[in-house]
Structure formats: C-alpha cells, structure tokens
Amino acid sequence: MNLDDLRKEIDKIDDKLLQLFQERMGIVKDIAEYKKVHNIPILNSELEKAKLSDIISKTDEELVSYTQILFNTLFDTSKSYQEKLNISKPSAFGYSNKxxxxxxxxxxxxxxxxxxxxxxxxxxxxxxxxxxxxxxxxxxxxxxxxxxxxxxxxxxxxxxxxxxxxxxxxxxxxxxxxxxxxxxxxxTDYYGFRYMIERSGINPEGKKVLLLGDGGSAATIKAAIRDMNAGCLVTVSRSGQENYGNISNHYDSDIIINSTPVGMYPDNGKTVIDISSFKKCIALFDLIYNPAQTRLMYEASKLGIKAYNGLSMLVAQAKKAAELFTDSVIDxxxxxxxxxxxAKKTGNIVLIGMPGSGKSTAGKALAELTERAFIDTDEVIAATYNKSASDIIKDKGEVFFRDIETKVLEKVTKQSNCVISTGGGVVTRERNRYLLRQNGIVVFLKRDLSLLSTLDRPLSQQNTLEELYKARKNNYLGWSDYQIDCDDTDKAHLKIYEVLGL
The missing domain is CATH 3.40.50.10860 (Leucine Dehydrogenase, chain A, domain 1)
Structure with a gap:
C-alpha cells in the first residue's frame, strides 16, 4: 500500500470509532439518567481502576501507555457528560462574604x-x-x-x-x-460515616461488627451501625471489658472499623491488630485518611479483605456541613x-525503574509541572551520609545501603503532594512496597536497556543490565499502578501527567 491507501484505511477505522463513540455516549446518557433517579454517585473510582486494569491486560506491551491515555480520556469525557446531564454542581457558591x-x-x-x-x-x-x-x-x-x-x-x-x-x-x-x-x-460525622459505608456496597445488616477504639468518634459510629441493623456490635478498647487482651473472642467478626489513631500520620506503619487472625472478615473501614493506605489497610488488602480509608467520610461530612453553613443543597x-x-492533590507520585531510566529527570519536570515538592531518595541519602549512593555501596556493600534506603523511605513517603524518585533497587526489599504505596501512586518508567548508562552505578557494573532487569522485572510490574515508556526522558513527565489525569 502507498501512503494514500494507508490514510484511507485510517479514515475507515476513524468512521467506525466515531460510530462506536456515539453509541457509547448514548449508553452513558442512559447510565446518567439511572444514577440520577437512584441517587448514585457519578464516579466509581474502584470500578474505573479495575476496568482500566482489565483493558491494559489485553493490550500489546508497547501500546500500554497510549492505551492508558486513550481510556483515561474516554472515562473523563463520560464523567463530564454525566455531570452535565445531572447538573450536579455545588450550590454553596455565592457566599464569599461568609x-x-x-x-x-x-x-x-x-x-x-x-x-x-x-x-x-x-x-x-x-x-x-x-x-x-x-x-x-x-x-x-x-x-x-x-x-x-x-x-x-x-x-x-x-x-x-x-x-x-x-x-x-x-x-x-x-x-x-x-x-x-x-x-x-x-x-455531620453521622452522615459522613454512613456515606462511607454505603458507597462501599458492604451492608452491615445482620453482620458482626467490631469497632476498634472508644474515643471521640465511637458514639457516632455506634449510632450509625445500629441504625444499619448490624447483627452484633462489639467495641474493643484498651481498658474496657472487651479489650485487646481478649480480642480473640471476636475473631469471627465480619466487619472491622478502626476509629483509633494508630497508624495515622506521623506514626505511619503501626497497626492496632493482626488482621490475619480474622478469618471471616470481609471488610475493613479505617477512619484514617493520612496516610491514604494505613498498614492495617495494606495487610487487609493482601488477604483479599476490602479496605477503605476515611477520606470519603471526611468529604461527605464536610459537604453536609457546607450545606448547613450556607443553608443550601449540594448534590x-x-x-x-x-x-x-x-486524593490527587495530596497523594505522592512515586517513580520506580532501572538505574538510568530517567526517574530523576522526569521527576523534577513532573514536580514543577504539578507544583509538587521533588524528592530524590539517593540525593537524600547522599546529603544524610555525606557520601553518594554508589560510594556507599562500594564501601559498605549493598545490604548496608538497602537498610539506610528503607530508613529514608520511611521518612519521605510519609509526606504528601510530592514526586519521589527512587533508586533502581528499591524493589528488592519487600518492606519498601508498603512504604511506596502508603500515600502514593507508583509509576514504573520503562526504558530500553540499550539506552541505560552504567557510569558510576556499581550494581549495574557488577551484573549485566539484562540480569538486573530480569531479577527486578516482576517487582517493577507488580508494585506499580502504571507503566510508562521512557525512551525519551525529556517527554516522560508529560506522559505521566496525561496517564494519571493530573
């Protein structure tokens, strides 16, 4: 085929795409009307993420990042259309004098x-x-x-x-x-908590609910759970009759609600219980929202237990308060x-990938573009120990370096609204996986191995790049939410920006 013939083929495909797009938006309109009648929120972020993951799994590897951009744009267009049809804008505006x-x-x-x-x-x-x-x-x-x-x-x-x-x-x-x-x-916490439960699709009716903590939020939670007809509600506290010393009596709980501050910033990483002991548990609701994923939530998710943080409760109660403040109604x-x-504004963007894949270059540009702070973990290590990462590995060995790398991660990943560039071997320590994910989206920057420099990179010199990549590839893929081609390091930040919908 010559160029004209190829363009004609593209035109035919575009005609089909247009027809399919119009059909899709017609169904989107029907969905919007159904949601409006049944008072269902337009956005279902978990469903959207699962759908995108399914689409990516069917995509040729070289087209993954482009497919992510295409479908994120399509999803955003659908949501915008639904919002227009629902006329679902806040009405608490016009009160700038308040x-x-x-x-x-x-x-x-x-x-x-x-x-x-x-x-x-x-x-x-x-x-x-x-x-x-x-x-x-x-x-x-x-x-x-x-x-x-x-x-x-x-x-x-x-x-x-x-x-x-x-x-x-x-x-x-x-x-x-x-x-x-x-x-x-x-x-308004009562409204916010009920919203948090109801949006999850988990119905407490007839179920055994275990409430951790008997502090300021406990009375509100108890009222809401009883109104939702839970079969049994047990409150565990440090000094109550039901306490952490006899919590084994309640390993049969179906739903767990954490109202304690254990694991909340700045004490990230702590857990109030060992959730693996609760074999019947189907859902965990953690009222903490910073970090976005507490250690308790992380451990629950690994066990297949649905885990939810407290951000939706916080926003829902704020919405109700805004209505009271302004005597208005907000959809x-x-x-x-x-x-x-x-979530997008406060979350971190964490970059992982092979040494020399452009994480620092892309990270700095992305931080400037999104008005976030930029953190390079290797630079933090160098400033702390007055020695470069490569020199530490040469002098003290990789095990010593990985230990201090984890200590640095424990500090920097607690922060919010940052772009964090990590060392290439960060994925070799399982402990680091939670640290990267507790408050951030993890992006794997993929770059052709032939383009990677081994200059001043002792591990890349001791092993072939192919050997290093083979050893780390599964973790790069398994730890990341998104994978983005980075052969052109000068444009990688723009790809990340588009794919993440920033």
Missing part, C-alpha cells in the same frame, strides 16, 4: 481547607485553640459557623444553645452554626468529585 473554619488542636496537616475550597467560595481557616481559649473563641470570633475536631467534640456542647437530635444522641458535635442569635450544635455526586480531587 467566614467559617475548623476548631481543634494540631491542625497543621488538616485537609479541611482544601475540601471546603471545592464545596463553596466562602473563607475557611484553621483555628488551633487551648481548652481555656474555647469560651473566648465561641463568643468573640467573627466566624459564621465552624467545624470541630479532636479534642473538642464533647467540650463544645456546653456552649451550644440548641443541640440537634443526632448531636444529643451521640453526645458529640462537629458542626456549629449561628441561627437567630443561637448557637446550634450538629453532628451528593459532588462528594466523589471532591474525593478524587483531594
């Missing part, structure tokens, strides 16, 4: 201002106060309303003139608004959009 915020302690890592920025155009700040400052804050601040977090969800109740029924029932207030010169205390579909935006 001022709200979050009252609590230790708020420097709070996601609340970011979340509320997607829910309305009002001002939303953070207010860290000591217990003896509460009275002055409540009576003399210029806020139109505020959210409350630990440790003041109970303390704030005595300052409220009116408590809603759910606030009275749970003995907990997390949202306070002014109405007719009266301070009204409400509990529930907004919750999933905000969850996706916050």
């Amino acid at each position: 001022k709200f915020g979050l009252l609590g302690a230790g708020l420097q890592h709070s996601y609340s201002p970011l979340i509320h920025s997607h829910l309305g155009d009002y001002e939303y700040g953070l207010y860290e106060k000591q217990p003896d400052q509460l009275y002055d804050f409540v009576h003399n601040s210029d806020l139109d309303g505020f959210n409350v977090t630990i440790p003041y969800k109970k303390d704030i109740m005595k300052y409220c003139n009116i408590l809603t029924p759910i606030a009275k029932r749970t003995g907990s207030v997390n949202t306070v608004i002014w109405r007719a010169n009266s301070l009204i205390g409400d509990n 529930d579909s907004v919750i999933e959009r905000v969850v996706e935006k916050v």
Whole structure:
C-alpha cells in the first residue's frame, strides 16, 4: 500500500470509532439518567481502576501507555457528560462574604481547607485553640459557623444553645452554626460515616461488627451501625471489658472499623491488630485518611479483605456541613468529585525503574509541572551520609545501603503532594512496597536497556543490565499502578501527567 491507501484505511477505522463513540455516549446518557433517579454517585473510582486494569491486560506491551491515555480520556469525557446531564454542581457558591473554619488542636496537616475550597467560595481557616481559649473563641470570633475536631467534640456542647437530635444522641458535635442569635450544635460525622459505608456496597445488616477504639468518634459510629441493623456490635478498647487482651473472642467478626489513631500520620506503619487472625472478615473501614493506605489497610488488602480509608467520610461530612453553613443543597455526586480531587492533590507520585531510566529527570519536570515538592531518595541519602549512593555501596556493600534506603523511605513517603524518585533497587526489599504505596501512586518508567548508562552505578557494573532487569522485572510490574515508556526522558513527565489525569 502507498501512503494514500494507508490514510484511507485510517479514515475507515476513524468512521467506525466515531460510530462506536456515539453509541457509547448514548449508553452513558442512559447510565446518567439511572444514577440520577437512584441517587448514585457519578464516579466509581474502584470500578474505573479495575476496568482500566482489565483493558491494559489485553493490550500489546508497547501500546500500554497510549492505551492508558486513550481510556483515561474516554472515562473523563463520560464523567463530564454525566455531570452535565445531572447538573450536579455545588450550590454553596455565592457566599464569599461568609467566614467559617475548623476548631481543634494540631491542625497543621488538616485537609479541611482544601475540601471546603471545592464545596463553596466562602473563607475557611484553621483555628488551633487551648481548652481555656474555647469560651473566648465561641463568643468573640467573627466566624459564621465552624467545624470541630479532636479534642473538642464533647467540650463544645456546653456552649451550644440548641443541640440537634443526632448531636444529643451521640453526645458529640462537629458542626456549629449561628441561627437567630443561637448557637446550634450538629453532628455531620453521622452522615459522613454512613456515606462511607454505603458507597462501599458492604451492608452491615445482620453482620458482626467490631469497632476498634472508644474515643471521640465511637458514639457516632455506634449510632450509625445500629441504625444499619448490624447483627452484633462489639467495641474493643484498651481498658474496657472487651479489650485487646481478649480480642480473640471476636475473631469471627465480619466487619472491622478502626476509629483509633494508630497508624495515622506521623506514626505511619503501626497497626492496632493482626488482621490475619480474622478469618471471616470481609471488610475493613479505617477512619484514617493520612496516610491514604494505613498498614492495617495494606495487610487487609493482601488477604483479599476490602479496605477503605476515611477520606470519603471526611468529604461527605464536610459537604453536609457546607450545606448547613450556607443553608443550601449540594448534590451528593459532588462528594466523589471532591474525593478524587483531594486524593490527587495530596497523594505522592512515586517513580520506580532501572538505574538510568530517567526517574530523576522526569521527576523534577513532573514536580514543577504539578507544583509538587521533588524528592530524590539517593540525593537524600547522599546529603544524610555525606557520601553518594554508589560510594556507599562500594564501601559498605549493598545490604548496608538497602537498610539506610528503607530508613529514608520511611521518612519521605510519609509526606504528601510530592514526586519521589527512587533508586533502581528499591524493589528488592519487600518492606519498601508498603512504604511506596502508603500515600502514593507508583509509576514504573520503562526504558530500553540499550539506552541505560552504567557510569558510576556499581550494581549495574557488577551484573549485566539484562540480569538486573530480569531479577527486578516482576517487582517493577507488580508494585506499580502504571507503566510508562521512557525512551525519551525529556517527554516522560508529560506522559505521566496525561496517564494519571493530573
């Protein structure tokens, strides 16, 4: 065939693609109408990820990254069309003259201002106060309303003139608004928690539910779980009758809810229980959202137990609070959009791949493009030990280097909104797998071995590149969420940006 003939063939294929696209969007419209009638969120990120994974598994290896771009674009187009049909935009806008915020302690890592920025155009700040400052804050601040977090969800109740029924029932207030010169205390955590459970598709009715922790959120969770007709609800705490010393009595639990702070930033990696002992468990709900995947969630997922973090609860309760703040109604579909935006904004992008595959070059460019901090683990090691990674391996051996590499990962992967470039051998330690994934999306940069430099890379000099790659390939693939061709290192960051839908 000559060039004209080839172009004609392309034209025929394009005509077929257009027809199929129009048919697909017609079905998308039907789905949008069904979701609107049944009040189902537009975004189902887990289903979307599973579908993309299935598509990629059927794709020729050399076309994987292009297929990811194509279908991510197609999915985004479908969601945009559904949103237009549902007219599902927040209605808490037009309140730029209003001022709200979050009252609590230790708020420097709070996601609340970011979340509320997607829910309305009002001002939303953070207010860290000591217990003896509460009275002055409540009576003399210029806020139109505020959210409350630990440790003041109970303390704030005595300052409220009116408590809603759910606030009275749970003995907990997390949202306070002014109405007719009266301070009204409400509990939107109840709504947020129920949303978290219901979006998962896991029905607690008739099931044994184990609640870990009896702190500030426990009363709200208990109320919601009882309202969802759980068969049995057991609360385990450090000093209660049901405690971690006799928790074996409840190894038959169907659902586990972690309301403790164990494993929360900055104490990442800790777990309150050994979930492998719970042979009947089908789902874990961890109220922690930073890190995005706690160690407990990671271990549960490895066992095939469905695991969910607390971000959807946080966003859902914020949405309910925004409605109270502005006396407006926000479509529930907004919750999933905000969850996706916050997860992308706060999550890390972790680059793995062979030495010399362009991780540092691509990482720096991607960090600048996405306004993230850039971290190169080899550079952190060099700055900490005053010696380059290659010199440490030469002088102390690979085992010593891997030990300090893991220590560095334990620190840097706790952070949020970063691009992290790792050493080529990071995948040789199983411990590192969780560290990379706890707060980030892992991207494997693939580059033709013939393009890799072995200069100042002792392991690449001691072994052939083919041997190194063969030993690590399965982990590169198994640990990563996305695989991207990186033969052209100057454009790799653009590919990552497109594939991840940033």
